[in-house]
Amino acid sequence: MRRPAHLAAFLLIVGCATGSDPAARGPALGTDIDEADLAVWNIDVRPDGVGLPPGSGSAAEGEPLYAQRCAHCHGIDGTDGPAGPLAGEDVTVGTFWPYATTLFDYLRRAMPYEAPGSLTDDELYALTAHVLHLNGIVGRTARLDRTTLPAVVMPNRQGFRSDWKPR
Amino acid sequence: MDPCPRPAWPTLLTQRPRLKPSDAVGYHAAMRDLTAVAGGGLLHRRAFLGGALAIPGGLVLGSAALAGPLVDPVWSHRPGALPRGYGMPSPAEGHVARIPFTPFPGIAPGAAASFSPLSRLRGRITPNGLHFERHHSGVPAIDPGKHVLAIHGRVKRPLSFRVEDLLRYPTVTRQLFLECAGNSLLQAAPEPSEKPCAVIHGLVSCSEWTGVPLSVLLDEVGPTEEAHWAIAEGADAARMNRSVPMEKLFDDALIALYQNGERLRPEQGYPLRLLLPGWEGNTSVKWLRRLELAPGPVHSREETARYSDRLADGKALQFTFEMGVKSVITHPSAGLDLSGSGLYELSGICWSGAGRVRRVEVSADGGASWADAELEAPVLSRCLARFRIPWHWQGGPALLLSRATDETGATQPSRDVWLERYAPAQIYHCNAIQAWQVEPSGRVRAAFT
Numbered sequence: 041m042r043r044p045a046h047l048a049a050f051l052l053i054v055g056c057a058t059g060s061d062p063a064a065r066g067p068a069l070g071t072d073i074d075e076a077d078l079a080v081w082n083i084d085v086r087p088d089g090v091g092l093p094p095g096s097g098s099a100a101e102g103e104p105l106y107a108q109r110c111a112h113c114h115g116i117d118g119t120d121g122p123a124g125p126l127a128g129e130d131v132t133v134g135t136f137w138p139y140a141t142t143l144f145d146y147l148r149r150a151m152p153y154e155a156p157g158s159l160t161d162d163e164l165y166a167l168t169a170h171v172l173h174l175n176g177i178v179g180r181t182a183r184l185d186r187t188t189l190p191a192v193v194m195p196n197r198q199g200f201r202s203d204w205k206p207r
Numbered sequence: 208m209d210p211c212p213r214p215a216w217p218t219l220l221t222q223r224p225r226l227k228p229s230d231a232v233g234y235h236a237a238m239r240d241l242t243a244v245a246g247g248g249l250l251h252r253r254a255f256l257g258g259a260l261a262i263p264g265g266l267v268l269g270s271a272a273l274a275g276p277l278v279d280p281v282w283s284h285r286p287g288a289l290p291r292g293y294g295m296p297s298p299a300e301g302h303v304a305r306i307p308f309t310p311f312p313g314i315a316p317g318a319a320a321s322f323s324p325l326s327r328l329r330g331r332i333t334p335n336g337l338h339f340e341r342h343h344s345g346v347p348a349i350d351p352g353k354h355v356l357a358i359h360g361r362v363k364r365p366l367s368f369r370v371e372d373l374l375r376y377p378t379v380t381r382q383l384f385l386e387c388a389g390n391s392l393l394q395a396a397p398e399p400s401e402k403p404c405a406v407i408h409g410l411v412s413c414s415e416w417t418g419v420p421l422s423v424l425l426d427e428v429g430p431t432e433e434a435h436w437a438i439a440e441g442a443d444a445a446r447m448n449r450s451v452p453m454e455k456l457f458d459d460a461l462i463a464l465y466q467n468g469e470r471l472r473p474e475q476g477y478p479l480r481l482l483l484p485g486w487e488g489n490t491s492v493k494w495l496r497r498l499e500l501a502p503g504p505v506h507s508r509e510e511t512a513r514y515s516d517r518l519a520d521g522k523a524l525q526f527t528f529e530m531g532v533k534s535v536i537t538h539p540s541a542g543l544d545l546s547g548s549g550l551y552e553l554s555g556i557c558w559s560g561a562g563r564v565r566r567v568e569v570s571a572d573g574g575a576s577w578a579d580a581e582l583e584a585p586v587l588s589r590c591l592a593r594f595r596i597p598w599h600w601q602g603g604p605a606l607l608l609s610r611a612t613d614e615t616g617a618t619q620p621s622r623d624v625w626l627e628r629y630a631p632a633q634i635y636h637c638n639a640i641q642a643w644q645v646e647p648s649g650r651v652r653a654a655f656t
Binding site: 064065066068069083085086087123133138141145150156199 | 318344369521
């Protein structure tokens with residue numbers, strides 16, 4: 041880019057790469073990446089179930105796992121742990137959370153605190169089911185999977201509204 | 208109350224003859240500003256600026272007598288320390304530090320915060336080592352050579368950007384405040400806090416941020432017509448994520464790379480973070496690694512169970528992004544006591560997520576009367592500004608308040624008005640007026656009016 045001819049060539053390359061005006065606002069250094077490459081990072085789960093993996097679990101299966109991995113912070117019933125309640129009268133999964141899918145997302149994303157990402161998908165479904173069971177939302181033997189979990193209706197589903205208004 | 212050595216500032220002017228408002232009345236024109244402009248001893252906001260603080264008898268304020276004869280100190284007779292690679296504050300300032308807060312020390316030590324020592328700072332910019340912190344799972348130790356930002360989802364061409372790539376992009380620089388949505392939550396408690404100002408209000412800081420306008424990168428990936436929101440996700444162990452409307456990302460969002468001239472500190476998102484001017488701090492996702500453009504929000508835990516506002520009618524309001532107009536007196540404040548009656552400069556910080564602060568009023572009598580404070584120029588949009596007003600404390604009880612109004616006309620609410628809107632459990636977006644009770648001893652503590 042020491043001479044105008046080089047600059048013109050540079051801008052031409054940038055223009056081709058972006059398919060846009062050669063006078064691009066940046067040097068267009070992005071590298072192509074596809075969704076398959078991003079699968080290891082993309083762990084979003086949406087309320088409609090998009091993002092949920094195969095697998096399944098029940099509260100009965102989740103109970104011993106919960107005792108082993110979760111109870112030391114959240115209490116055996118989800119009501120009296122040092123990390124704040126998951127169940128009971130307070131602001132909890134059962135009284136406040138609008139979507140059951142968010143529970144799966146958060147468990148997979150960030151729990152257990154000391155080792156996030158260490159649970160299998162079946163374990164995540166089982167723990168999700170157990171926490172919902174502690175809140176009286178699903179039965180002990182109900183199987184949750186990518187189809188049944190999004191169908192769970194949370195008690196406070198209608199308790200939210202959005203403040204965002206596009207300008 | 209004050210765990211640190213008392214700073215020198217309150218002793219300023221205190222050894223001089225006391226000035227009564229009546230001393231100034233009737234003096235020549237330059238003295239007019241010494242007239243109290245509101246109850247409790249508030250003086251005209253420019254009284255300190257005009258050189259008018261001469262008092263009857265010929266003494267000029269600011270000329271205190273020395274305690275003893277001058278000595279020629281040892282540091283004037285011995286060569287000093289050598290230059291060094293990275294400078295540090297004077298050891299005498301070692302007490303000026305953030306105040307860590309770890310609510311779950313045994314089980315989740317990284318789900319923590321630290322408060323910026325607001326009453327130890329002046330000006331508008333927060334030093335990088337004193338910027339407040341809020342982490343959901345600690346500060347990740349990121350190798351910048353292995354970190355990339357991916358922008359994908361509803362785009363024509365998903366791309367990843369290495370840090371070294373982003374450092375070659377054109378940048379913009381802006382001074383901006385950053386405030387945690389949960390700042391000042393102690394104002395929502397049933398009783399006034401006994402904590403110092405920093406712990407009540409110290410989850411706000413202000414930096415000069417330099418970064419790549421996100422709109423430049425968005426142009427490169429080409430959002431599709433279905434892209435209305437983006438889900439921003441960090442590379443920390445919480446993989447903390449928030450949904451953000453595309454309007455904001457095209458408007459003024461930055462991929463911040465520098466803070467106050469140097470690369471981001473690890474606790475502020477090194478090597479890069481999202482920065483959304485004026486919006487609740489949690490949305491300015493640190494250690495940003497992924498932006499997924501989508502038709503709607505993902506309804507993550509941090510935008511449903513947390514960071515949603517519990518209203519008085521029982522509903523919860525999601526996506527209340529903008530931080531409200533706010534001010535707080537930092538000098539004096541809880542933890543920074545007065546050392547005797549006399550003249551003081553009341554000083555504090557103000558800000559608004561909606562734009563510029565237009566006005567700050569101060570009361571020294573619990574809101575019975577108010578006076579305009581001086582706003583130090585330039586007052587920038589979505590940036591801290593400092594206000595100040597001279598005050599003659601006559602040594603009695605005083606109740607200090609400040610009230611900011613921004614360029615949209617929004618005014619900081621009283622605590623009662625703020626509380627009326629929300630359920631008792633609400634802890635976010637508290638911008639209620641702070642009252643500081645000054646006791647005759649000079650002690651300052653938080654109060655409710």
